[in-house]
Amino acid sequence: AVRGLLLDVSGVLYDSGGDGGVPIAGSVEAVRRIKASGLKLRFCTNETQATREKFVKKLQGMGFDISVAEVTAPAPAACRMLKERGLRPHLLVHDDLVPEFAEIDKANPNCVVIGDAAENFTYANLNEAFRVLIGMEKPVLLSLGRGRYYKETDGLKLDVGAYMKALEYACDVQAEVVGKPAKKFFESALAEMGVPPHQAIMIGDDIVNDVGGAQRCGMRALQVRTGKYRPCDENHPNVKPDAYVNNLAEAVDIILHQM
């Protein structure tokens, strides 16, 4: 029996771009139907270009029934990890994400946290993050996701994973990924929802980070044919979703029909 759903946001609820985004047809209504059904629901995103507050406000503006408390995102997960391990980060992140780290001690850094810094990925900022890392006896690099690239209205952009690889290579270190597809990240989303993996379904557009990651946690996972979905995903050598659906609305139709 299904008791809870985890939804990826960008590419499932809406298509992002430039200053805002556009809801994907049927998704606003699909979220309402999930909530009316009594299923538990969490939004599980790798978004790191804005605080959850700002991100949620954008989605509410598009008509989505969503609140900050329902969102699992990498920055708060990173903050918990930093506190647990006594880590003081040097941040290479988007300006709009910085407030998520307001309560974290950042003096005399002993790790680097990298997110999708976008325009902040300058030559100077990359060299600075590198120098902080290489100056440590044992460099610690936390990466908010490991995406390769994403699409915005003005074209494809390199995602945080590419810059993570640059720093990994330069410092001969392996980054710890906070966010999808990390097992710990899915597990915290499930814990917040109070549903065990075998009673939860992940719905996402990313074959590796959404589908593969969720399945490795013991969840079922559906891939939508919206967002960054590409037909060649259906021939992925390692990952096979439990089902394909055209979009979130169709996924909700099927799930509610089987309950």
Next chain:
Amino acid sequence: AVRGLLLDVSGVLYDSGGDGGVPIAGSVEAVRRIKASGLKLRFCTNETQATREKFVKKLQGMGFDISVAEVTAPAPAACRMLKERGLRPHLLVHDDLVPEFAEIDKANPNCVVIGDAAENFTYANLNEAFRVLIGMEKPVLLSLGRGRYYKETDGLKLDVGAYMKALEYACDVQAEVVGKPAKKFFESALAEMGVPPHQAIMIGDDIVNDVGGAQRCGMRALQVRTGKYRPCDENHPNVKPDAYVNNLAEAVDIILHQM
């Protein structure tokens, strides 16, 4: 018997930094002694921040007896490869290197050439190079070297290898390295000198790119304790130089004494 020497330049002849550099003590005289000895000599560098003309002028200004015809560098090697394979590059390189590609057709690019672009490693330029690559049916990425980082007077800088890794990951492609430690690059330096590998010695400060690369070609290789040399290099898991020397002057002393 030794018949020819390949010399790395930065860190062996001089220490680079900011606008110029400083000759390493004894190196100017050491180059003169090699030339007087009758040994063949070639300068084998991964320098890609300037044309060979400009680079050689800088070294002459420090007192070195060196000419453009004696320098093996990645950009001309890349130009030969581009012509042979009918490749039209999109360039992500230092402004001062662009003239090396003056005679290469760059219209409608079918590959990307990346060098140590320094300040040209902007977010916009990296996204542009990425879009050119990902738009190809089979992306071709040539990288002028694969260094991790280097030191300048104002601190450590990420080298071309880090940015190469970022593009490799984003496009799921393997770059072809032109320059040290590529076997083909050492072989062309040997051919230009007219000396077979077993009669040649490489002298460099980089344990992997100079010493390891040259040894894989069948040459002997000495590591100098100048430039980017670090004591921990002497415990390198995979590479062991044929000998360590304090600097180029000492290397030349030993080699000429044994002739």
